Structures are given as C-alpha cells and as structure tokens.
Amino acid sequence: MRAIAIIAGGVFRDSIRDRIGYGLVFFSIMLMASSFLLAQLTAGQDVKIIKDLGLAAASAIGLFIAIFFGIGLVTKEVERRSIYSLLSKPVTRTQFVLGKYLGLVMTLLINLSVMAAAFYGVLLYLDFTTLDGAKVAWEAPALDPRMLKAFALIGVELMLITATAIFFSTFSSPFLSVAMTFAVYIIGHFGEDLKNLNAIVKSVVLPYITKGVYYVMPNLTALDVKSAVVHGLPVSGSSMLLATASCLVYITTLLVGSILIFSRRDLK
Amino acid sequence: MDAIRTEGLTKHYKVGFWRPRPYVALDNLNLSVGQGEVFGFLGPNGAGKTTTLKLLMQLIYPTSGYAEILGKPVGDVAVKQRIGYLPENPYFYDNLTAEELLIYFARMFGCSASEGRARASRLLDEVGIGAERRFQLRKFSKGMVQRVGIAQALINEPELVFLDEPMSGLDPLGRREVRELILRLRDRGCTVFFSSHVLSDAEALCSRVAIVAKGRLAASGSLDELTAVGSRGWELVVSGLTPDVLKRLMPRLTRATPLGDGRYSLELPPSTAPEPLIAELCGARVVSLNPLRGTLEDVFVEQVKATGSGARLMEKVAS
Numbered sequence: 185m186r187a188i189a190i191i192a193g194g195v196f197r198d199s200i201r202d203r204i205g206y207g208l209v210f211f212s213i214m215l216m217a218s219s220f221l222l223a224q225l226t227a228g229q230d231v232k233i234i235k236d237l238g239l240a241a242a243s244a245i246g247l248f249i250a251i252f253f254g255i256g257l258v259t260k261e262v263e264r265r266s267i268y269s270l271l272s273k274p275v276t277r278t279q280f281v282l283g284k285y286l287g288l289v290m291t292l293l294i295n296l297s298v299m300a301a302a303f304y305g306v307l308l309y310l311d312f313t314t315l316d317g318a319k320v321a322w323e324a325p326a327l328d329p330r331m332l333k334a335f336a337l338i339g340v341e342l343m344l345i346t347a348t349a350i351f352f353s354t355f356s357s358p359f360l361s362v363a364m365t366f367a368v369y370i371i372g373h374f375g376e377d378l379k380n381l382n383a384i385v386k387s388v389v390l391p392y393i394t395k396g397v398y399y400v401m402p403n404l405t406a407l408d409v410k411s412a413v414v415h416g417l418p419v420s421g422s423s424m425l426l427a428t429a430s431c432l433v434y435i436t437t438l439l440v441g442s443i444l445i446f447s448r449r450d451l452k
Numbered sequence: 453m454d455a456i457r458t459e460g461l462t463k464h465y466k467v468g469f470w471r472p473r474p475y476v477a478l479d480n481l482n483l484s485v486g487q488g489e490v491f492g493f494l495g496p497n498g499a500g501k502t503t504t505l506k507l508l509m510q511l512i513y514p515t516s517g518y519a520e521i522l523g524k525p526v527g528d529v530a531v532k533q534r535i536g537y538l539p540e541n542p543y544f545y546d547n548l549t550a551e552e553l554l555i556y557f558a559r560m561f562g563c564s565a566s567e568g569r570a571r572a573s574r575l576l577d578e579v580g581i582g583a584e585r586r587f588q589l590r591k592f593s594k595g596m597v598q599r600v601g602i603a604q605a606l607i608n609e610p611e612l613v614f615l616d617e618p619m620s621g622l623d624p625l626g627r628r629e630v631r632e633l634i635l636r637l638r639d640r641g642c643t644v645f646f647s648s649h650v651l652s653d654a655e656a657l658c659s660r661v662a663i664v665a666k667g668r669l670a671a672s673g674s675l676d677e678l679t680a681v682g683s684r685g686w687e688l689v690v691s692g693l694t695p696d697v698l699k700r701l702m703p704r705l706t707r708a709t710p711l712g713d714g715r716y717s718l719e720l721p722p723s724t725a726p727e728p729l730i731a732e733l734c735g736a737r738v739v740s741l742n743p744l745r746g747t748l749e750d751v752f753v754e755q756v757k758a759t760g761s762g763a764r765l766m767e768k769v770a771s
Contacts, residue, residue, distance in 0.1 A: 190559050194545070201547035201588075264543040269604055272509050272537035272614075273560040274529045450512040452465075 187275045188283040195287025199253060200294075209295050212245040213302040231310060231322050232414055238303040239334055239410040246296055246342045247369065250288070254349030255361045257284040262451055277447045285350055285439060292342045300335045324416025333419050337407040337427065344402055344431045345369060347438040354446040371397060372404030402434045403427075453523045455612050455643040456485040456508065461517035463503050477503040479667045480517070485645055485660070487611075490638050492654035492661035493647040496756055500667040501647035502540050505616050509537055522612060533561060536610035540617045540647075542601035546590035550581055550600045553589065554607055561608040568607075575603040580629055594621040602630065606637075613637065615646035619653055631656060651748045661748070663755045670755035678751045686720040688729070689739040697734050704729065715739065 199205050219237035258281075261267040271280065304327065311319075311326035324330070348368050352361035371378065379398040382391035406427035409419045461481040464474035478500040485491045495501050506512045508519055510527035524531045544553050551572050558568030576585045579599040589597065598621045605613055618634070619627045634644050634657050648654060654661050655675065662672035671678055685706060693716050698708060706719040720726055726741055746754075 186562075187560055190556065194548075194556050197552070198545050198547045265539060265541070266543050266545060268506075268509070268511055268539035269537065269542060269544065269557070269601070271511060272532065272535070272539075273557060273608075274532040275560060276529060448513075451506070452512065 187279040188286065191270075191275070191280060191283025192287035192290060195257065195284055196290050196294075199288065199291045202253075205249060205253070205291070205295070208245045208249055209298055212241045212299050215241040216299070216303050216306050219306070230314075231307070231324075231326050234306055234310060235331065235414040236410070238299075238306065239331070239338070239414070242296060242299040242303065242335065243338050243341075243410070245299070246292055246338060247345060249295065250292060250342045250345040251349050251362060251365050251369075253288055253291070254346040255353045255358050255365070257288060258350060258353040258446070259358045259361070267451060271451070278443045281350065281354075281439065281443050281446055285346060285442075288346050289343050292346065293339055296335060296339050296342070300332070303331075324414070328413065328416065330413045330416070330419060333424060334410050334413045337409055337424060340428050340431050341404055341407045344404075344435055344438075347435045347442070351438040351442045351445075354442045354449065368401060369404065371401045373408065375401060375403045375405060402431060407431065453487070454484045454520075455487045455489070456483065456491075456519070456521055456645060458483045458504075458508075458519040459517055461504070461507060461519050462515045463500075463507060463512065464515045474515075476667050478507070478664075481664070481669055483662060483669065483672065485643065487643050488638070488641055489659045490634060490644045490657050491646070492658035493645060493664065494649065494651065494654055494661055494752060495647075495664035495670075496649055499664045499756075501649075501664060502616055503667075504664070505537075505539075505614055505647060508614065533608065534611045536605035536608060536613040538601045538605040538613075538615045538618055541594075541620065542597060542604075544589050544597065544600065544604075547588055549588055550576060550585040550592070550596075550603075553600065554604055557604050557607045571607055571609075572603075575606055576600075578606075578633065579603045580626070595623060595626055598622055599626065602633070610642060612643040612645065615644065617648055618646055619648065619650055627653075651752055655748050663752055665756040665759040668759060670759055671751065675748060679746050679748065684744040684746055684750075685722045685724070686726045687740075687742050687744050688718040688720060688726055689715060689741075690718065690733060690736045691715045691739055693733065693736040697732070697736065701729065701732065719744065 216234070216238040219234045219241075222233055222237070261270070261284075267280070271277065275283075307326040314326075319325075345365060345368075349361060349365045352364045356364070375398050378394040381394045385391060406423070409424075412419050458481050461478060461483075462476075463478040465477055466472035467475045481500075481504060493501050493504065503512070507514055508521060508526055519526045521528075521531050522534060548556065551569070554572035554575060555565065555568040558571050559565070563571065572585075576582075579602050581596065581599055581603070584592070584596065589600065592600065598618075602615070602618060605615065615634075618630055622630060631653065634646070637644050638657075644657075646653075646657075658675065660672070660674050661678065663670045663678075689711070691714050693714070698716065701718070702708065704720070704724050706721050707717075708719075709717040711717055718729075720729065730738055730741075
C-alpha cells in the first residue's frame, strides 16, 4: 500500500508540474469565463449557455487529460526506460499499475475541482449582476447545487477512461491506445443507438454484433446528466449510484486486466 | 551463499514481422558471483550484457534457466530491498529535481522524508552534483543524469549493486570519481556487478570478470587466471651471449632482440620450457626471466574472435 501511495504521489507531483496540464485547465477556465460574454447576446438563455459550455469544457478537458496522460503513464515510462529504475526498487508491477492509476485519478479530480470552482465563480458573478426580475426566466437557479452531481459523474467517467487508457497502453502502441480509448468513449456514449441498430439497418448479422458490443462496453450515457442539471431536472441518487457501481466494476476489470498483461510483459 | 547465481539462463526474442524467428540474446549463462566481489561483466556491443542485467532485475523474463540474487529468486521484493541498479543510459522524470527523485526512491525503501533527504544530500555530494540538485532533471546533461543514476542505485545502501555501463557519458574526471566510488563500495563490503566494454575499467577495479560474446559466456575467472590462459611464453634477458650460441638457440625462440652492451632479450614460445635453454647458454649470464602475460584486452579479443561469426537466429544455427 505504501509503494502504491508513493508512486501515486510521484505521478501527481509530476503531472501538476506539467505545463500541458496547466494549460488545459487554464484553457477550460478561460472557456467558462468567455461563455459569460457569449451569454450576454442571448436574453434569458445566459445561465443555460454558461452551464452548458462550462460542463462541456470540464468534461472535454478532463477527457483529453485522462486519455493522453493516462496512456503516457505506462508507455512513456517504458519508452524512456524510467521504469527500469523504478521496478528495481521494492515495487511490484501490480503496485506500479495501481499507483500510476491512482496518481492520475487524484490529479484529474483536483483539476475537476478547480474547474468546478471556476464554473461556480462565473455563475456567482452572473447571479450577482443579474436583476431579480430577469432570473424568473431561468429554468434553474444559477448556483444550483445539483450541478455538482454532473461534476461527480464526470469524475467517475474520467476514472473509467483513465483505466481504459492504461489497459490499452499495457499492450499496444500509444497511437492505437489513443484510438481505442477514444473508441470506447464514443461507443459508450452511443450505446443506445448501437442497441437499437436493427430498427434502421436491414442486415441480419450486424445488429447482433452491435448489440454484443453494447453489452460489453460501459454505458457512459448513464453518467451524462449534464443536460438534466442544466434544465433543472431531478437526477436521482439511486441512478447515480447504479451508474457509478457499474463503472467501478468496469474499472476493476480493466485494472485487473492491465496488471495481468503488464506483469507478463518483457520491458525491452 | 553467492551474491548472484545463474543456471542455464537463456533469453530468446522473436524477430521478423511476417515469420517471427527466435533470436538468441543470451544462451545458457552459468555464472556465480561471490559476496564482496567487484565483478566485471564484459563483452562487445550487443553481446548480451544488458539482457543479462534485465533478466536479473526481472525487467524481462527468461526463456529458460534460473537466476537467484542473495540466495532468493530474482524479483523477490525482499531482495530488491537489498540491491541497487543503474540501468544503461538512465532516464528519470523530467519535472522532478535530482533531490526530489532521490527522496522519492528513498521513501520506497521505507525511509522517512527527513532520512531520505539526508541520504539524497550525502549521495549527491558523493557523485558530484552540487547546486544543480535543485534543478529539474530536464535541464541535466547526459553525464549529470548518469551521476544521478548512480546515486539512486545507492539510495538504500545496498549489499549488492548492479551497474550497467556506469562510465557511459562521463568525462575523465567523472570516470575517475566513479572508479573511486566503486572501490569505496567494495571496501564497505558491497558486491558490485558492473557491465562494460571498457577493459581498463575492469582491469582497474575487478577481482573477477566474465566475458560474453554473441550471447554466450566465453570466459570467466580472476584477471590472473584469464591472463595466464592467454600467456604468450617467456622473456629471457641474457648478457654475454656469443653469436654461435644465439644461432644454435634461434630455432627454439620466437624472437631475439639485441638490447645493447651484449645483452639480448630472447622470447620463448609457451611450448618451450626455459630451464633446458638456460642450461645451454654456455657461460652467458641470465639477467631476468619473466612470463609474457597477455593483457585483458588480448584475452577479450581472443575470446570474442573465438566465438566466431555464427548467426544468432536459431533457424540458421539449426541449419
């Protein structure tokens, strides 16, 4: 456990000093702030636009960090041979994989928290500068705490994407790993369409294949409550728990798979 | 108990895209290294030195054979607690400073942050990293990274340290410092196993060496044993030798070189015993008699040549 915590701390320290990571979070915050200007052009829709853009920016930037940093966790260590020194210490390959994963998850969650704080900052400013009469047109209050549910589920999704990125990077090239992780993300968000493909495609075989893919791949639409919270619709705790539990099963499976593959791999 | 022992250690890699064939990187390596030794693992580029070290660090897995370190199978976490390793051309995390890197590694051995800091500071002094220790490693030159690599290999005060090409990238001063460091480690009772193709380093430091070529162990033993195997005969220096006697002895000599003042240096091949020849000197006086020993370089070149140009692809060997 100690070794895992030390490796996770190392990843965290290394990634928070990475200029690219800083740049991405800064970019996301700037995007949220600029959405405020955009919102000025649309009477009554301002708060919705800020929430839409803010949540989308947090999700997209988090996804970018999870995929590219997640894949680099293993591949960069192996390609640059920094792993040689690390694995000669009293560290097992299992501890290496888990430490790397938890380190990046920690970084992502902190980045997400910073982005959420900036998001609420922009909304606070909007709330402060808007007349009470104009607020009547809003579907939900600017500082709606339910948006934290969306951030929480973005966090769960990023944990899953990070585990997926690590899994692919234990046996394939960085380029393929990026492509496959992104494919999992896309399929995860279009699962329902895959399931119901037989309604629009005449093929006999293809719907069976896509249905199989639907059942194997994680259902990321269950984690996407951005639209619901923006419109002030309720998001039940039980559906959040179910979606999170399902993701945890996938994360565990992916990490076990990563450990099994990586433990047998020759680090040439 | 040996510090390192390998039995039939073999590693094949698959090469070729369409029809992968096994390439013999290491073939049936039997080796034992005693505790407290400075052991040189020598060989030309691509001989299998780094493959052996990676097998011992369990960075790669053997195709067959067995290896143990400090009496336990390689990869045992308890053993890792007692060993250090410098990889060839090491690379570390760009965004960490040298000091942070060493503290990071020290904590993996159970050191507290303060103890880690103290060890890091002492080792960085020892390898000659000064104020640069606070710089991020991305700003370090190759030689400085090598020095940090040596420091991290010693962070746990190991009983056994593996150094893969420790002099690589170092300037002459750095090489001398590393040599002195290895000797200090030896004096502390630490076993040092280092790979190199620089023979002068091995001659200066090692109690025993092994030579690998084309993945096979070509020779191993103490420097005396190896250079004796490569003995080139005797050198007999005599004075007062008459031309007639010299003419009579010539068929049994490799070479006769006049040294002036009536002295000659007579070189005898290994097959000629010097005693009967001395008896036939007819009044000439023996000044000195010395065995002509080969250098480690002679032995190295001889052993590497002896392994021939055999291919290492299994298919070709079989044919």
